[in-house]
Amino acid sequence: MNSDFHIKSEIRILGIDDSALLNKNVMIVGTVFRGGSWIDGVLRSEITKDGLDATDIISNMIKKSKHYGQIRVVMLDGITYGGFNVVDIEKLHRETGIPVIVVMRSYPDFEKIKSALxxxxDGKERWTIITRAGKIEKIAGGKGRNPIYIQKAGIGLESLKKIIQLTSIRSNIPEPLRVAHLIATGIILGESRGKA
Structure with a gap:
């Protein structure tokens, strides 16, 4: 069900990103935001580099959080974490009951992904999860910045666009993801790096 719903300015959003791939266990960080304005909480867990446990671990991290009842949207930085640990966004939406938005800075190179798999x-299984995530759409980035690419589960395009506009304050990347990236890389590398 792709529903559109009323977006409050303080909608609770969980943005999730992973840290640098320094060993077999890869830390993931979630930031709970009220709209794009302020952070309410930070979650962390670990997934296996190139494993297939990201969906279940993210789902459990969300359901065990004290913020679970308030989170209205989950944002992911792409659908692969920790190398090629693919997130099944339909399953994540089904298990948590929360709509999922995947945000990408550029259109994925599917030929490159397919050859790596x-x-x-279990490359075929991973490819199936990737294709099941659905159509990739190009939408305007926040505040008229560079466009971003999105996939979605359990949310209509109009609601999704409103949420991206509301939360993309400092760049074309929504604040929940931008801050999750800064925290994850800062903890693992000693200082945040990369595009945030």
């Missing part, structure tokens, strides 16, 4: 014994 040939090195995995």
């Amino acid at each position: 040939e090195y995995f014994s």
